[in-house]
Amino acid sequence: MMGYFGTYSSFVVGNYNEVSENADSAAKEIEALLSAVESAIGATVDDSDVARFNAAGAGEKLEITRITYEVMSLAAEMYEKTDGYYNPAVGNLVDLWGFTPRFDDPDYAPSEPYDRPAGEPLPDEKYIEAFSSDGITDFGAVELIKDNGRYYAVKPNATVTVEKTYSMNIDLGGIGKGYAADECAKILSKYGLKKSYVSIGTSSLYLAESEKTAKGAPNKNMYEVKLTHPRESKEYLSVYACNVAASTSGDYEKFFIYDGVRYSHLINPFDGRPTDSGFVTGSVFGESAAEGDALTTALAVMEKQAAISYASESGYKYALLYEENGGYALYTNMDESEYALHDGRIEEIREYSID
Amino acid sequence: MIKETEYVRNGKPFRPADLAVYGVIAVVIAALFLAFAVFKSEGDATEIIAESNGERVFVYSFADGSLILNENFSGLVAKDVKDGVYTVVIYTDKEKTAFNTVIIERDGTTYVSDADCSRRKDCTHMKAIDESGGTIVCVPHGLKIYATGDYSPTLG
Numbered sequence: 001m002m003g004y005f006g007t008y009s010s011f012v013v014g015n016y017n018e019v020s021e022n023a024d025s026a027a028k029e030i031e032a033l034l035s036a037v038e039s040a041i042g043a044t045v046d047d048s049d050v051a052r053f054n055a056a057g058a059g060e061k062l063e064i065t066r067i068t069y070e071v072m073s074l075a076a077e078m079y080e081k082t083d084g085y086y087n088p089a090v091g092n093l094v095d096l097w098g099f100t101p102r103f104d105d106p107d108y109a110p111s112e113p114y115d116r117p118a119g120e121p122l123p124d125e126k127y128i129e130a131f132s133s134d135g136i137t138d139f140g141a142v143e144l145i146k147d148n149g150r151y152y153a154v155k156p157n158a159t160v161t162v163e164k165t166y167s168m169n170i171d172l173g174g175i176g177k178g179y180a181a182d183e184c185a186k187i188l189s190k191y192g193l194k195k196s197y198v199s200i201g202t203s204s205l206y207l208a209e210s211e212k213t214a215k216g217a218p219n220k221n222m223y224e225v226k227l228t229h230p231r232e233s234k235e236y237l238s239v240y241a242c243n244v245a246a247s248t249s250g251d252y253e254k255f256f257i258y259d260g261v262r263y264s265h266l267i268n269p270f271d272g273r274p275t276d277s278g279f280v281t282g283s284v285f286g287e288s289a290a291e292g293d294a295l296t297t298a299l300a301v302m303e304k305q306a307a308i309s310y311a312s313e314s315g316y317k318y319a320l321l322y323e324e325n326g327g328y329a330l331y332t333n334m335d336e337s338e339y340a341l342h343d344g345r346i347e348e349i350r351e352y353s354i355d
Numbered sequence: 356m357i358k359e360t361e362y363v364r365n366g367k368p369f370r371p372a373d374l375a376v377y378g379v380i381a382v383v384i385a386a387l388f389l390a391f392a393v394f395k396s397e398g399d400a401t402e403i404i405a406e407s408n409g410e411r412v413f414v415y416s417f418a419d420g421s422l423i424l425n426e427n428f429s430g431l432v433a434k435d436v437k438d439g440v441y442t443v444v445i446y447t448d449k450e451k452t453a454f455n456t457v458i459i460e461r462d463g464t465t466y467v468s469d470a471d472c473s474r475r476k477d478c479t480h481m482k483a484i485d486e487s488g489g490t491i492v493c494v495p496h497g498l499k500i501y502a503t504g505d506y507s508p509t510l511g
Contacts (some may be wrong), residue, residue: 010490012508104473106495197508202490205508214507228482228511235487235509248511254475283510 006084011184011198022191029187030198035179040067041172043103046246048063049153050172054091058167059157061145069118069151071172071290072144073188078175078294079139082310085298087269089139091169092131096123099254099265100171130160132272134166136168141218177204178247185245185289199221203253204289205246229343230281230321234309236331237319238340241285247292250281267352268301275301278322282307286316321346373448391487395415400488400502405457407447407485409430415461417486442468447496455465455498465491 011030040047049068056062062071075088084281096114098121110117120238143154159167176341177200184198185206195211203273207223207238214224219241229236230252237306239246251264255274263274279300284292299307308331311318319339320331331339333351341348402489403415412432414423422441424432431451432445443492446452454477456469466483470476471492478493490501 008368104477104495106471106473109476152446164420184462202509202511207508224507226487226507226509230511234482240412246510250511283511 012196022193022198026187026191026193026196029191030184033055033183033187034180034200036065037067037176037183040065041071041176043171043173050170053153053155054169056155057169058155058159061152061154064151064153066151067179068153068172069144069146070177072142072153074179074290075172075175075294076139076142076144078291078298082294082298083300084139084235085302086175086294087137087139088170088172088175088192088333089137089142089168090132090269090272091171092136092166093128093267093269094171094265095169096131096272097263097265097267098129098256099267106211121263122255124174128272129160130162131166132269132300133160134158134241136160136166137269139168139170140171142168142170174203174249174297175290175293177201178245178288178290180204181245181247181289182204195221197201200289203248204293206289207242207244208241214238214275216240216340218335227281227283234342236321236341236346238342238344239283239285239317239319240338240340244285245287245292246283246285247288247289248281248283249293249296251275251279251300252281266297266300270301277302277304277307278324279304279307280321280323282330284311284316284318286313286314292316374478400484400486402498402503403459403463403484404503405443405445405498406442407445410444413443415459415463415465420461420463422459445498447493447498453496455493455496457500467491467500470496470508 006009011027039045040048041050043050045051048065052062078086102108108130114123138156138158141156145152145154156168159165159253180202181198181200183331188196188198188208194208197205197207199205207222210223213220214222217224222240222242225239225241225246226235227237228250230250249266253261254265256263264274267273268275282296282299284295286292295316299311299320299355307320311320312333318332319334322327322329322331327347329347329349331349332339363417401417405412410427412428413425422434424434431446435442439461443457443459444454445457446454454471455467457465458468459465464483464485465480467481470478472478472493472495478491480493482489483493484500484502488502488507490499493498
C-alpha cells in the first residue's frame with residue numbers, strides 16, 4: 001500500500017510466493033512511477049508542473065516533464081473528444097467552490113477575495129460567470145511542445161478580472177490517476193505478473209487476472225470488482241472483469257449540502273456549477289484508465305440522456321447511477337452475467353430498454 | 356467367509372452395474388474438481404490493521420474479535436471496551452495534538468468516528484471496513500486502517 005495523490009494506492013499479486021522477486025521489483029518500480037507522477041502533476045506538491053503552470057502568468061512558456069506532457073496531451077485529446085465536457089481547465093471554479101486541497105489544511109485561512117466565512121458556502125455569481133468564461137477554460141488553447149527531448153507548455157493569453165486578474169488554472173488529478181494505472185499495467189506486463197491488479201486511490205484500476213475466480217463470475221480468473229454505494233456503507237454493485245482498466249467518479253467524493261441541496265466537486269465547465277444532472281456515480285471498464293477517468297468526469301456533468309448516449313458509443317462498458325423519482329436507477333450496457341446488483345431498491349435499466 | 360471370497364475371486368472384475376456406479380462416482384469427482392479448481396471463490400478479510408506513519412498500531416481479528424495493541428504506542432493509544440464495542444483513540448504525534456477515534460463494532464465493522472485532521476474530516480466520512488474488506492485513510496495524520504486477506508478490488 002502506497003500513499004500518493006492525497007489517497008492510497010495498492011498493488012496486489014495473487015501468487016506472490018511464486019513470483020516474489022518479480023513482484024518486489026514491480027512494487028519498487030510502481031512506487032517510483034507513482035512518486036514521479038505525483039511530483040509532476042500533484043495538486044498538493046508546491047513545485048509540481050501543475051502548480052507552476054497555475055502560478056505562471058498568461059502567455060508564459062514553461063518547461064515541463066515528459067509525464068506532464070503525456071498527461072496534458074491525453075487530457076487535450078479527451079477535452080476534444082468529449083466536446084469540452086471533460087475539461088481540466090476548471091481549476092479556478094473548483095477552488096471557488098471550495099474543493100481544492102487548501103481547504104483541507106487544518107491551518108486554512110481565507111486568502112482569495114472570493115473565500116467565504118464558514119456557513120456561507122455558495123460563491124458570488126460574478127465569480128462563477130468569470131471563471132467559466134471561454135477564455136480561461138479553453139483547454140484546447142494550451143500549446144504543448146516537444147522539442148529535442150524537452151517538453152513545454154504555453155499558458156493561453158486569456159485572463160479575467162474580478163477584483164484580481166486570473167488566468168487559466170488546471171487540475172489533472174482525475175486523469176493523472178488513470179494515467180498512473182495505465183503505466184502500472186505496463187509494469188505488471190513487463191514482469192509477467194499475470195495474476196495481479198493495481199488500484200490508484202480506488203478510483204482507477206488496472207486488473208490483470210485473478211488467482212482465484214470470483215464467485216458468480218461468468219469466466220475463469222475474473223475479479224469481483226465491488227462498487228461502493230454512494231450513500232451507504234456497503235457495495236451496491238459487483239462487476240466481474242479481468243484484463244481491463246476501470247475508472248469511477250462520484251458526487252460523494254467531495255461535496256457539501258446547503259439548504260438541502262448537494263453540491264459536489266464535479267463542476268460543469270459550461271455553467272461553472274456543480275452538476276445537477278442527477279448523476280450520483282459512474283464507472284466504466286475498457287482499454288484505458290486515463291480515458292476512463294476523463295470519460296466518467298465528462299458523463300457526470302452531461303445531461304442524463306446525452307451521457308447515456310455518449311457512454312453507449314464510447315466503446316466502454318458502463319454502469320451509471322442516477323437519482324430518479326426519489327430513488328436510484330442504474331443504466332448499463334453490461335451483459336446480465338457480467339454484474340450483480342446488491343440493492344433491490346435500485347431500478348435496472350439496461351441499454352436495449354433505453355428509449 | 357470362504358464362499359464369499361471364492362465368489363469374489365471367481366466373479367468378473369467389473370459387472371455392468373458396477374461400471375455404472377463407478378462412472379457416476381467419476382463424474383461426481385470430476386464435477387467437484389472443476390467446481391473447486393475453476394470457480395474457487397474469493398476469500399474474505401481476516402484482520403484489520405491500523406498503521407500510524409507506517410508503524411503498526413493495532414491488529415483486530417475477525418475470527419475471535421481480539422484487539423492487539425502495539426506496545427510501542429502504549430502512551431499514544433487509549434482503548435475502551437463497552438458491550439463488545441471497542442473505542443480506540445490514536446494520537447499520531449508524540450505531543451498528542453493530533454487524534455483519530457476508531458470504533459470497532461461487535462461484528463468487526465470499523466470506522467473513524469472523530470478526528471481533528473481537517474475541516475472536512477474526510478476520514479470520518481469514509482466507508483466502514485468490514486469482512487468484505489476496505490480501507491480508511493487519514494492523509495493529514497498519516498493514519499491508514501485496512502483489511503487484510505481481501506482480494507476483491509473496490510471501485511469508488
